[in-house]
Amino acid sequence: MNVRLEKSWKNLLKDEFAKPYFKDLAAFVRHEYQSGTVYPPPKFIFNTLDSLPVDQVKVVILGQDPYHGPGQAHGLSFSVLDGIKPPPSLQNIFKEIETDLGHPHHASVNLDCWVKQGVLLLNATLTVRANQAGSHQDKGWEIFTDAIIHELAKQKDHLVFILWGNYAQKKGSFVDTGKHLVLKAPHPSPFSAYSGFFGSRPFSQTNQYLVKHGLTPIDW
Numbered sequence: 001m002n003v004r005l006e007k008s009w010k011n012l013l014k015d016e017f018a019k020p021y022f023k024d025l026a027a028f029v030r031h032e033y034q035s036g037t038v039y040p041p042p043k044f045i046f047n048t049l050d051s052l053p054v055d056q057v058k059v060v061i062l063g064q065d066p067y068h069g070p071g072q073a074h075g076l077s078f079s080v081l082d083g084i085k086p087p088p089s090l091q092n093i094f095k096e097i098e099t100d101l102g103h104p105h106h107a108s109v110n111l112d113c114w115v116k117q118g119v120l121l122l123n124a125t126l127t128v129r130a131n132q133a134g135s136h137q138d139k140g141w142e143i144f145t146d147a148i149i150h151e152l153a154k155q156k157d158h159l160v161f162i163l164w165g166n167y168a169q170k171k172g173s174f175v176d177t178g179k180h181l182v183l184k185a186p187h188p189s190p191f192s193a194y195s196g197f198f199g200s201r202p203f204s205q206t207n208q209y210l211v212k213h214g215l216t217p218i219d220w
Contacts (some may be wrong), residue, residue, distance in 0.1 A: 005046050008054040012155075016147050025140030029127055037130035039066050040073035045126050047075025049148075051115045057152060058118035058215055059160045059206055062168040065137070068128045076121035078188075079111035092188040092197065097220050100201045106219055117218050122148065124171055146171065153180060158213040160206045164188055164197065181209045 003010065003017050003026075016022055029045075032038045040047070063077030067087060072080045078090050086094070086109045097105040107113050111121055124145050129135035149172060152159060159180045163169045165187030175182050185200035186192040207217035 003046075006050045006053060009046075009049040012054055012151050013144075013147060016144055021140045021143050025144065028139050029136075032127065032129065032136070038136075039068060039128055039130060040075050044073070044075035048077070048115065048121050048123075051076075051112065052118065052120055054152070054155075056118050057120050057156065057159065058210060059162065059218065060120045060122060060149065060152065060172075061162045062149075062164075062172060063121070063123040064165075064167050065125050065134055066123055066128045068131055068133050068135075070130070073128070074110075075126070076111055076115060077123045079121055080109045082108055082110045084109060088190045089188040092190065092193045096188070096198055096200070097203055099198065100203045101220060114218065114220070117216075119218060120152075124167070142171075149175070158209070158215070160209055162202050162206065165192065181205070 005013075010017075029038075033042060061077060066073035066075070067080065071084055072087070074081050078093060080086060080090065090109060094105045094107075111119075115121060122145060125134075125136050125139075125141040126145070127136045127141070149161075153161075153175045157179060161172050161175050161180060161182045163172045163182065163184050168187075169184050172182065183200070183202045183205055185202060186196045188197050203218070203220045207220075210217050
C-alpha cells in the first residue's frame with residue numbers, strides 16, 4: 001500500500017507496508033478517524049519520522065501512547081504543541097534536565113527542537129481515540145514501531161535508547177548494549193518519578209556518550 005512518509009523511512013520500512021498486519025492497521029485507523037475523534041490529527045501521525053531522516057537519528061526516546069486530550073498530541077512522544085500546558089510527565093522531564101545539567105531546559109513544550117538535533121520521539125502506538133487511553137493498542141502499531149527500533153538498532157551504530165518505565169524497557173529489550181547505549185529508568189509520570197526517574201541523569205549521560213563517539217551533543 002502507498003504510505004506517505006519521508007523517503008529514508010519509507011525505504012527502511014518498505015517491507016512492513018506490504019504485510020497483512022499493516023493493511024489491517026491502516027483500515028482500522030482510517031475507520032477510526034472517519035467515525036470519531038482521534039489524536040493526533042492525521043497529518044501528525046508520522047510526524048517524528050517525517051521530521052527526522054534515518055541518517056540523522058542519534059537518540060531514541062520511547063513513549064507508549066499519544067496524549068488523548070484536545071490539542072496535545074502532535075506525533076512526538078512526551079511533547080505537546082506550543083500554548084498547551086505541559087502534562088505532568090513533561091514537567092518532570094524538564095525538572096530532571098535542570099537537575100542533571102544545572103541549567104534550565106532550552107526546549108518549549110513542543111520538543112521539535114530536540115527532533116531537529118537527532119532525537120527520535122517515538123510512541124509505541126501512533127494514534128489514540130479521544131479521552132480513551134490505550135484504545136489503539138494491540139491493533140498493529142506495536143509491530144510497526146518494533147520494526148523501527150529493530151532496523152535502527154541493526155543498521156546504525158552508537159545510538160542512545162532512553163527507555164522510561166517497564167513498557168519501554170520491555171519494548172527495547174532486544175537492543176544490543178554492546179553497540180548502543182541503553183539508559184533505563186522509571187517513567188517520569190508522577191506515579192513513578194520519585195522511584196528513580198529523578199536523579200537518573202539521562203541527558204548528561206546521553207551527551208557524554210555522543211561526544212565520546214564524535215557526535216554533537218544535544219542542547220536539551
